[in-house]
Amino acid sequence: MNEGQNSRAGAAELLAAGFRQSDMSLILVQGTGTVVTASRGAEVLLGCEPEQLAGQYLAQRFSDPGALRRLLADQKTGTVGRVQLEARRQDGKLIPVEVSCSRLETGEAPDAYFMIRVSDIRERQHEDELRAARLAKLTLLNQVSEALYGARLNLDQILQAILVCMTAGQGLRFNRAFLLLVDPSTNSLQGRMAIGPSNADEAARIWQDLADQSSDLFGMVTQYDQSVRQTDVAVNEIVRHMSIPMDDEANIMIRIMGQGHVRRIAGDVDQPGVETLRHWLGCHEFAIAPMSTRRGPVGVIVADNAISGTTITDLDLEFLQMFANQSAGAIENSRLHSELSRRLADLHAAHRKQREDQETLLKMERLSVMGETSAIVAHELRNPLVAIGGFARSLTRSIDAGDPNRVAATIIVEEVARMERIIHDLLDFIRPPKMLRTAMVVDEVVAQVVQKFQPRAQEAEVELVSDLQAENLTVSMNPGEIQQVLQNFLVNALQALDGPGRVEVRSRGVDGGVEVTVADNGPGFEPELVEKLQMPFFSTKPTGSGLGLTICAQIVKAHGGVLRAENRADGGAEFSFILPRHKPEEES
Ligand code: ADP
Numbered sequence: 352m353n354e355g356q357n358s359r360a361g362a363a364e365l366l367a368a369g370f371r372q373s374d375m376s377l378i379l380v381q382g383t384g385t386v387v388t389a390s391r392g393a394e395v396l397l398g399c400e401p402e403q404l405a406g407q408y409l410a411q412r413f414s415d416p417g418a419l420r421r422l423l424a425d426q427k428t429g430t431v432g433r434v435q436l437e438a439r440r441q442d443g444k445l446i447p448v449e450v451s452c453s454r455l456e457t458g459e460a461p462d463a464y465f466m467i468r469v470s471d472i473r474e475r476q477h478e479d480e481l482r483a484a485r486l487a488k489l490t491l492l493n494q495v496s497e498a499l500y501g502a503r504l505n506l507d508q509i510l511q512a513i514l515v516c517m518t519a520g521q522g523l524r525f526n527r528a529f530l531l532l533v534d535p536s537t538n539s540l541q542g543r544m545a546i547g548p549s550n551a552d553e554a555a556r557i558w559q560d561l562a563d564q565s566s567d568l569f570g571m572v573t574q575y576d577q578s579v580r581q582t583d584v585a586v587n588e589i590v591r592h593m594s595i596p597m598d599d600e601a602n603i604m605i606r607i608m609g610q611g612h613v614r615r616i617a618g619d620v621d622q623p624g625v626e627t628l629r630h631w632l633g634c635h636e637f638a639i640a641p642m643s644t645r646r647g648p649v650g651v652i653v654a655d656n657a658i659s660g661t662t663i664t665d666l667d668l669e670f671l672q673m674f675a676n677q678s679a680g681a682i683e684n685s686r687l688h689s690e691l692s693r694r695l696a697d698l699h700a701a702h703r704k705q706r707e708d709q710e711t712l713l714k715m716e717r718l719s720v721m722g723e724t725s726a727i728v729a730h731e732l733r734n735p736l737v738a739i740g741g742f743a744r745s746l747t748r749s750i751d752a753g754d755p756n757r758v759a760a761t762i763i764v765e766e767v768a769r770m771e772r773i774i775h776d777l778l779d780f781i782r783p784p785k786m787l788r789t790a791m792v793v794d795e796v797v798a799q800v801v802q803k804f805q806p807r808a809q810e811a812e813v814e815l816v817s818d819l820q821a822e823n824l825t826v827s828m829n830p831g832e833i834q835q836v837l838q839n840f841l842v843n844a845l846q847a848l849d850g851p852g853r854v855e856v857r858s859r860g861v862d863g864g865v866e867v868t869v870a871d872n873g874p875g876f877e878p879e880l881v882e883k884l885q886m887p888f889f890s891t892k893p894t895g896s897g898l899g900l901t902i903c904a905q906i907v908k909a910h911g912g913v914l915r916a917e918n919r920a921d922g923g924a925e926f927s928f929i930l931p932r933h934k935p936e937e938e939s
Contacts, residue, residue: 378467384410384423387464396448396469398441409467412439419450423465426454438469447472481666488523488670491516496677506685507544513678514546517654523670525654526661529590529632531604532650532682533597540604540650542593545586548658589631595624603628604639608648613640613672615663628653638663640671642679649679726781729774736774740767769894776898779835780887780905788827788910790933793865794819794858796830800837801856808841812851815841821858821865825933828910833930836903840869840926843899846892847873847924861929864912868927875918884916903928 370377373390376397380386389404397404397412410416414437422432431453437445448469455464504512510530517528527547534541595602600609602624607614616625617636629635637655641648652675656663743763750757801817808815826833837856844854848871857868876884876891883889885904890897900916903926907914912930919925 376469376471378404378409378469380409380423380465380467382423382463382465384408384420393469396440396446396471397438398444400441403441413437413450414439414445422450422452426452426465430454435472484666488666491523492670492673492677496681504685506682506689509678509681509685510544511546513652513674513681514544516674517652517671518546523654523667523674525638525663525667525671526656526658527586527632527654529586529593529653530650531590531593531595531653533608533648538597540593540595540597540608542590543650545590547586592631599624604651604653607639608641608643608651611641611643613638613668613675615668617663632657636663638668638671640668640675642675642682644679644683646683649682651675652678722781725777729777729781733771733774733778736767736771740764740771743767772894773896773898776896776902780898780902788829790825790827791830791833792823793821793826793867793930794823796828796833797821797837797856797858797867800834800841804838804841808845808854811845811848813845813848814853815856816853817856819856819858821860821867824860824865826865826910826930827933828930829906832906833910836906836928837867837869839899839903843926844869844871844873844924847871847875849873860932864929864931866927866929868925870919870923870925872919872921872923875922875924876916878918881916885914900926 367388370379370390371388374392375390376393376395377390378386378393379388386404386407386409389399391401393399394401394404410419413419418434418436422434426432431451433449433451435447435449438448438450439445449472451468451470453466455466510532514528514530517523517525527545529545530543531540532543533539595604597605599605601622603616603622604624606622615636615638616628628637632653632655634655634657637653637657640652640654642650642652652671654663654671743760747757747760747764750760797819798817801815805815841854841856848854852872854869854871857870859866880889880891885900886897887901888897900914904914907928907930910930912928914928915926917925917927
């Protein structure tokens with residue numbers, strides 16, 4: 352033998368050894384159908400001892416020996432033929448197999464050789480089943496995403512829908528599911544909602560009910576409320592206890608959220624938090640799936656089969672993770688949606704306010720035009736009224752006391768006087784506020800008014816007293832205007848008394864300001880009128896213009912103060928104003 356022949360023989364031996372050890376089920380047969388050699392995979396599949404197949408007639412190993420013979424006979428070099436048969440194992444059991452065969456041309460040997468591969472179809476059937484299960488679950492995920500995104504559900508409804516999908520017969524089929532969400536306000540993972548019956552009977556009844564009522568998952572989600580609400584009290588009690596601080600990084604749930612992968616906890620897994628979870632759930636095996644989006648962790652779903660005791664499979668986990676991702680997206684979407692709705696509502700409110708402001712502005716513009724117009728009219732009326740009044744008074748004097756015309760002339764005089772008063776007040780009301788201010792000692796300004804008013808009070812038999820306690824407090828004011836306010840208060844008090852009585856003018860320092868009060872012991876006013884007293888043209892007097900207090904309020908407001916009207920507990924009314932104290936830096 353030369354060297355080349357030697358190395359060829361060595362390679363052939365290696366090849367033969369490799370063939371023998373192969374896990375694939377391979378059999379080398381002669382054209383007669385006699386087995387030359389078989390791989391270990393073939394021996395395992397057919398349940399034979401090592402080398403047991405060599406020398407056997409292979410067709411005998413199949414339920415239809417003729418079919419194998421035909422396959423060999425039909426095979427041309429370079430082609431592969433296939434047939435599905437039942438192979439008989441050594442123990443006599445028949446298993447469905449696919450036999451594929453290819454003819455080998457050796458060149459030297461006169462006979463043909465065939466390479467047969469026998470594959471167990473059961474494995475493929477199992478794979479097909481798995482594929483079908485995957486497809487079914489993918490279809491479900493699609494339905495879930497339609498249910499979660501298509502409808503306008505609020506956060507609670509979404510959580511509920513997630514839980515229904517986790518446990519429904521048409522869904523992921525877990526017995527129970529628990530949802531925990533990250534709560535930024537407490538920086539913790541908080542149990543929010545759970546679903547699951549307390550026992551197997553209840554479980555069967557609920558899902559049967561739901562399946563009867565609705566054909567698809569979305570229907571089930573919406574039916575859920577009526578059917579299941581009462582039964583998941585126990586699981587909701589459990590979920591309420593679930594609370595883990597986010598900074599407890601060793602805790603199994605926080606870790607899984609950080610890692611982003613679903614996990615099945617079973618057997619002797621012993622990590623921080625597992626025992627507590629087992630205690631809460633009352634079962635040993637469960638799955639934890641993290642829910643997160645690009646913006647960060649949203650929460651976790653914990654699911655178990657505590658009632659049926661069914662093992663959680665890899666496929667279950669795979670879909671649980673896909674489902675958790677979907678759920679996280681839906682939860683975030685719903686949160687974003689409500690955030691958006693809130694902002695939209697804010698925007699609407701701002702828009703409404705802007706419109707109102709615009710309307711107010713327009714109203715103010717109209718009022719200002721009206722004010723200017725009434726000022727002109729009032730001016731124009733004043734002179735003719737003075738003339739009418741003068742003539743009417745001299746006419747009255749010239750008519751005899753018994754003459755009926757004298758009554759008419761007297762009425763003209765009175766009405767003209769009333770009109771003059773109204774015009775006087777109106778002009779006061781319209782006149783733009785005088786802005787000149789000086790720091791004045793309040794008590795001095797008040798004392799002057801009281802002094803000037805004394806004769807009028809005495810004439811009306813009213814005792815006018817003052818109790819001025821504001822000491823030397825000063826207010827930056829237009830003294831003429833403030834005196835006008837006080838005078839108005841005093842006139843009103845005399846009119847309210849309509850005869851003898853008592854009026855007291857008080858002043859005192861208050862927090863940051865000075866208060867001046869005019870109190871009388873007259874009849875007071877109807878409490879329900881308090882809102883109206885400062886409105887223009889509101890008057891309970893037959894000849895009142897109803898502008899006095901309006902002007903007072905305007906002046907006080909322009910001085911940065913407030914005006915108050917009150918009935919006194921012991922009878923009578925009390926009108927007061929508070930003005931802010933003068934701050935020396937204002938003078939510059
Ligand atoms: P007018 O004096 O022309 O009626 P005001 O604006 O000064 O207008 O007053 C409005 C109303 O407030 C009065 O008509 C009256 O009903 C009420 N009022 C004012 N002062 C007193 C007071 N001291 N006691 C009771 N009611 C008062």
